Amino acid sequence: METKSTSFKISVTTLAIMNVTAVVSLRGLAAESVYGLSSAFYYLFAAIVFLIPTALIAAELAAMFSDKEGGVFRWIGEAFGARTGFVAIWLQWIQSTIWYPTVLTFGAVSIAFIGLNQQSDMALASNKLFTIIVVLAIYWTATFISLKGLNWVGKISKWGGIIGTIIPAALLIIMGIIYLASGGHNNMDMSAGFFPDLKKFDNLVLASSIFLFYAGMEMMGIHVMEVNNPTKNYPKAIIIGSLITVSIFILGTFSLGFIIPAKEVSLTQSLLIGFDRYFEYLHISWAAPIIAIALMFGVLAGVLTWVSGPSKGIFSVGKAGYLPPVFQKANSNGVQRNILLVQGGIVTLLSLLFVVMPSVQSFYQILSQMTASLYLIMYMMLFAAAIVLRYRLKDKNRPFRLGGNMTMWIISGLGFCGSLLAFILSFIPPAQISTGSPKTWVTILVVGCIVVLVIPLIIYAMRKPSWKNADTEFAPFEWEKK
Secondary structure, three states: OEOOOOOOOEOHHHHHHHHHHHHOOHHHHHHHHOOOOHHHHHHHHHHHHHHHHHHHHHHHHHHHOOOEOOOHHHHHHHHHOHHHHHHHHHHHHHHHHHHHHHHHHHHHHHHHOOOOOHHHHHHHHOOHHHHHHHHHHHHHHHHHHHOOOHHHHHHHHHHHHHHHHHHHHHHHHHHHHHHHHOOOOOOOOOOOOOOOOOOOHHHHHHHHHHHHHHOOHHHHHHHHHHEOOHHHHHHHHHHHHHHHHHHHHHHHHHHHHHHOOHHHOOOOOHHHHHHHHHHHHOOOHHHHHHHHHHHHHHHHHHHHHHHHHHHHHHHHHHHHHHOOHHHHOOOOOOOOHHHHHHHHHHHHHHHHHHHHOHHHHHHHHHHHHHHHHHHHHHHHHHHHHHHHHHHHOOOOOOOOOOOOHHHHHHHHHHHHHHHHHHHHHOOOOOOOOOOOOHHHHHHHHHHHHHHHHHHHHHHHHHOOHHHOOOOOOOOOOHHHOO
């Protein structure tokens, strides 16, 4: 799809913050704080073999095709064909749909902690009716904001990210430093050291799971056409966002570990409890409700970034003739209305199952793991495509280039191997969840992955010439011009 001018342009700062809000979720800090100093090893390891390769590859590919829409569909389709490209953007969209209920539950917990009594706040956070109401309220608020257009999404994502992610993370880190410097008791186990024992299988599984903490950096390629001077500013924004992301994860995890003993960690509530304890230590307990509200805005910003990103990507591709006309409907703002409404229906159903019916908790975990596996397939396709395009389109202008072909092989190879490791380990049942027999777990994951992969292949095979939007001029792939 050729470049079209837009009245609103995303600045480097806004795009960098959108990257941070799309990738960073403070809710994951509690789970990693139990690993003490070695949590830094996992974060850095995953950053080196996954986050940085993803950011750099996305920067080169986005700059190469800055005059065309499509994101991963364009990038992977140029290397392996339109069908593979369609599968890739489908995987990017479908995995985000499963992710919403989990992060929105954290949003509900944040709102529950607006009160001043920690015990009653914890009780409210455990109330399922309260949780489902808040989950759906936040999600549909994000959807209606997305329907207003990119101007609204950019502004709210930027300020929501600053208020709800970056400021709370900075505050948590600063309070951790003050706490230790003023003689506070360090509850983090410092005896394990920086390097974990990777001979233990559980540690290896943990290392791969952190890869998905960094998932989503490539999604910003969808917005490359809305950036001023994208060939220069897009790579700059994505690299800035990566550095901020790694810093927040490592220092934030340490700060939480300082104030909460590992044995007391709760995956859903410990972040809020950690803030409460720091505020109490510093005699500013009145700040607890304020930070809870701020974290809720951070959740809204993160969800908003994802609601508008993958759905816009598959919408752009759909109009080129890859989705039935019903999914190509847009509102007066040019926003993908029907896709957002269908996505909202799926999220609503999953949220009801996730929050209201405890019996499906294990099933939901399997479903979440399946979508993570599918997302990793997309990443492996992305890294492989970057290498192929160095040879297939060797003469194409690369405003942002990672160096010679050997550099590309090293960076993409590192990302591919890291993704492959995480993909293989994702089929191992987590120890903390009762999933029945390992054979059942693996069977469900394998069958589920196959089914979800088959759906886009069926849609692609059924496509008709009438599906192509008459108002859309799809720029042909380079291989179609020959």
